[in-house]
Amino acid sequence: MVQHPSASFLTRLRPHLLVALYCVIATFIVKPIAGYIDLANVVILFLLLVFLVARKYGRGPALTASFLAVGLFDFFFVPPHLSFAVDDIQYLITFLVMLTVAIITGQLVARLGQQAIEATERERRNHALYKMASRLAGAMTLNQVEEIAHGFLWEASHVSASLLVPDSKDKLHYLDATLASSINTALPERAYHEGEPVDQVGLTGQGTRRLYMPLKAPMRIRGVMEVSAENDTLEQERELLTTVSNLVAIAIERIHYADVAQATGIQMASERLRNSVLASLSHDLRTPLTAMVGLAETLTRAGEALPPLHQDTANALHQQAVELSVMVNNLLELARISSGSLRLRKEWQPLEEVIGAAIKRLGPALASHPVQVALPPDLPLLEFDAVLLERVIGNLLDNACKHAPEGTSIRVSANTLGNRAQISICDQGPGFAADIDLEAPFLREAADSGKPSVGLGLTICKAIVEAHQGRLTLSAPKDGQGTCVQFTLPLGTPPIIEEEMPEMGL
Numbered sequence: 001m002v003q004h005p006s007a008s009f010l011t012r013l014r015p016h017l018l019v020a021l022y023c024v025i026a027t028f029i030v031k032p033i034a035g036y037i038d039l040a041n042v043v044i045l046f047l048l049l050v051f052l053v054a055r056k057y058g059r060g061p062a063l064t065a066s067f068l069a070v071g072l073f074d075f076f077f078v079p080p081h082l083s084f085a086v087d088d089i090q091y092l093i094t095f096l097v098m099l100t101v102a103i104i105t106g107q108l109v110a111r112l113g114q115q116a117i118e119a120t121e122r123e124r125r126n127h128a129l130y131k132m133a134s135r136l137a138g139a140m141t142l143n144q145v146e147e148i149a150h151g152f153l154w155e156a157s158h159v160s161a162s163l164l165v166p167d168s169k170d171k172l173h174y175l176d177a178t179l180a181s182s183i184n185t186a187l188p189e190r191a192y193h194e195g196e197p198v199d200q201v202g203l204t205g206q207g208t209r210r211l212y213m214p215l216k217a218p219m220r221i222r223g224v225m226e227v228s229a230e231n232d233t234l235e236q237e238r239e240l241l242t243t244v245s246n247l248v249a250i251a252i253e254r255i256h257y258a259d260v261a262q263a264t265g266i267q268m269a270s271e272r273l274r275n276s277v278l279a280s281l282s283h284d285l286r287t288p289l290t291a292m293v294g295l296a297e298t299l300t301r302a303g304e305a306l307p308p309l310h311q312d313t314a315n316a317l318h319q320q321a322v323e324l325s326v327m328v329n330n331l332l333e334l335a336r337i338s339s340g341s342l343r344l345r346k347e348w349q350p351l352e353e354v355i356g357a358a359i360k361r362l363g364p365a366l367a368s369h370p371v372q373v374a375l376p377p378d379l380p381l382l383e384f385d386a387v388l389l390e391r392v393i394g395n396l397l398d399n400a401c402k403h404a405p406e407g408t409s410i411r412v413s414a415n416t417l418g419n420r421a422q423i424s425i426c427d428q429g430p431g432f433a434a435d436i437d438l439e440a441p442f443l444r445e446a447a448d449s450g451k452p453s454v455g456l457g458l459t460i461c462k463a464i465v466e467a468h469q470g471r472l473t474l475s476a477p478k479d480g481q482g483t484c485v486q487f488t489l490p491l492g493t494p495p496i497i498e499e500e501m502p503e504m505g506l
Contacts, residue, residue: 015057016064020387022067023049027076036078040075043098047071050102054109062106072097128156129243136251146175147252149225149244155239160245162214164188165223165252188212188224191221195221199234209234209290215249275334285328293321315496323418330460337463344385344467348494351379351423355412356392365398366407369427374413380422380492388464391426395457396485400427404482420470420488428482461487 022209024048030042046069054062074084074095132152139145147161153159164185165170172188191198191212199211210228214221234241284434296318299306306314352375359371385422393412404427411426462472465487472487 004246008078015061017363018403019053019057019061019065020068022053023065023072023227027072030127031076038095038503039077043094046073047098047102047105049108050106054106055113057110058114059107059110062110063103066099066102066106069097069102074100105399125240126155128152129247131437132178132244133247137254139255142252143256144177145248149248153227153241153244157233157240159233159237159241160225161359163248163252164192166192188226192221211241213245215252217249217253219253222249222256263428286325286332289321289325289328289474293325297320330457332459334463337460337467344388346383346385346468347388348381348383351375351382351414351421354384354390355393357386358390360399361390361394362397363400365401366410369404370409371397371399372409372411376415378490379416379421381416382489383492383494384468384489389468392461392464392487395461396425399457399485400425400429403427404429416491417488419491421491423486424484424486425485426482458485461485465489 016453023046026045030045050065050069051064053065054058064464071084075082078094102122129152132148135148137143142165143162146161149163150161153161163175166172172185172192174185187198187200187210191214195214195216197213199209208228210226210236213225213227215223216226225241225248227241229237296314299314300311301316302314303309314484353375354375358446359366359373397412399408406411408428412424413426414421414423416422458472465472469490470488472485475484475486476482
């Protein structure tokens, strides 16, 4: 609430009127005994009065008391009495010294008193800040942080505080949902993105202002603190508000990283459990699956011993058993890679040999998809595990065969990009979804393909490539048809191979 100007004037005038009353009372107390004491003692009594006034009311009233004390001393105690006339010039020196001593003493005492008050207030505020910091250190939610900050500022300076934090799209929103519809977030957004305080005057009444302070944590800006109070209060408490905003920012960042650590721990535990279950199930399934594949293959070789309908059933059974066996092997491979037990046997060797081995291994699967291989002649030797890299290229080629229309070609190419070699396998299939997540196992690699797939191929390929310090990515060709799967391998420094010298004939 803003005070009326006349009320404010009377408040400032009140201590001066009280000082005048004290001086008059002191004069009437000392006057009856003035004939029994020396005038120097009267001067000391008036100086004591100035000292006490300065100690209680400060500099302004002390200055008023100094002039009143000299005037009353001259009027009532210096001959001729009840007159400001002076019959002895020496009294002028007394007045001057008395006034000077009174002013200096009053100002010094007032200054010391003010410094004592300020020191006490600083100590009280520092203690309150320490308590607030201790409470913030134990806060577990953002709502608790807002409650602590608001409570401290309101108790310390009658300043109201609210917090705005970014959402997943980096847009600010109030923790208090009731404020979201009534306040425009344009100014908080500006403070958040520029990293500097932004204020607006006159939002809630005369002389009232809102100030938006960015919450600057050590790693990044964690939001905005909105404070509202009188103009003078915000100006006087700017240092306190900055300190509180820094403490709040650190508390919010601590909560964020605590949540991240908890989520990471839960994810790691679930990954370990998943890998354990996969490995256990895969080992338990491998033995009966091997027997199933063998029995199904025996049935398919029975030839004319089976009726045609039963022969077709045996062939389908064999095909499904083989695919199920491949799936279980992939599960075992994924569990082994995820557990960190993968050991690379890297050697320096040419890339074309691994590509040729993968194409030869697929054999009939590539019959309806001609493979075009384009490797630069100056491609250096690369250091990799040949067995695992052949698995990567084979999986990518097999994936292209499953999802590309029959008769379309598959292109395998390589080139160097800086200190890395990039290998690309491109097809003319329907492509991948725009939001495909290579981190998610069991992801179907293409929608509506009609081909069996459990999505382990890309996940295994990605893990093997990353074990080689590379990276696997998906992209669309420039013409917009099909899909390109690319992965990189570090070039390194291959060994120098010396050419054999021809043998000299005798």
